[in-house]
Amino acid sequence: MTASQSQLRADAQENRARVLAVARELFAERGIDVPMAAIARRAGVGVATLYRRFPTKESLVMEAFTEQFAHCQAVIDKALLDEDPWRGFRTVIENVCLLQATDRGFTAAFVSTFPELHSEVRDRTWEGFAALVERAKESGQLRADFSPHDLTLVLLANSGLAGVPVEMAVAASQRLVAYLLEAFRTGTDALPPPVPLSLDLVLC
Amino acid sequence: MTASQSQLRADAQENRARVLAVARELFAERGIDVPMAAIARRAGVGVATLYRRFPTKESLVMEAFTEQFAHCQAVIDKALLDEDPWRGFRTVIENVCLLQATDRGFTAAFVSTFPELHSEVRDRTWEGFAALVERAKESGQLRADFSPHDLTLVLLANSGLAGVPVEMAVAASQRLVAYLLEAFRTGTDALPPPVPLSLDLVLC
């Protein structure tokens, strides 16, 4: 029991965890633009504490979203094990888009922390997805001119929905994904119902 | 020749025009978040001049994008006159998405100035598009479960591409639109080529 996990004092360790939890909450709710002061306030600590644990805002963002990144990776890995190539492909797109629609900060965190520490993760993800695409094409269920780059296209498009209230964003995302999957495939399915989006909603 | 267009002094009139031109440029290039000071600087005037002509930033945005709004309206009106319902429908979506991909500030301007002065324009646009949808459905070329709200969905999705460099955004937008139109229709077309988007590009 010398250093169960780190040499942080017990109270400090607890504070750190609470900050991280609050950060995840607020980032998901309001995006990564929430002020550090807001996170500190809701966590019941001063800003200094926050900066002592996370030297920069970006490092906090990075740490806060690590589990989401891991989740994505897991989704892809699991999909590769699926016996039905199309179902694997579809599941990846659906899950990632759902995550994106649910967690407001996800995309921004993804891109803002991407170039740095995660290049290996990125490569692994990319390879995994490329393999998934290949499999799905070979099985004849995915159109031949689909490009792995289209994943980015989907992600970018789906990120455009981030502005609307969460439940709407989720519904809208589902419909968008359904449309796109239909275009990607060679069959036809029923779409989820239309979402009564209004342009007034786009900014907060 | 008493007051050819306004009672502004000649030099003031020229300054105003230059400010407006510069604003359009910068808004298109960098989005509506460009500082007023940047616009003033590039236009070769002081900020005061800028605020004298446009009491608030929003009014400048509004005025700068009026022609784009009008363009949208014109596109819809013209499409309603098209003898081929599907082509009209498709053209509207393609044109508006192209505008959106080309002009970085467009979407933000659209939504940020929408609630106020343009509600009548909005309604007219909406009605026009709804009619377009109806026509295209009746002709059997547009799927029956397409909702006019899906226009907003398309616009939101397409706005997600705003972050990447313009040429890429245009290409990406074209591919996205092609995918979506394919899903909206009942036929099949060749897609434009894949765009080698990388996630690193998303933020500037």
Next chain:
DNA sequence: TGACAAGTGGAGACCCCCGTCCACTTGGCT
């Protein structure tokens, strides 16, 4: 229990934004 390193919070330095104020300049009319 006491000493001290580790931890803390709030004030404030620094920066960037919108919008205003005011002393100075300049176009246009007589």
Next chain:
DNA sequence: AGCCAAGTGGACGGGGGTCTCCACTTGTCA
């Protein structure tokens, strides 16, 4: 030519963001 209202630009107030500094508190270990 000369007057003056119209026009101008830069300094500045106010707000909000990130991150730092430092005097004070608190957990921990002997």
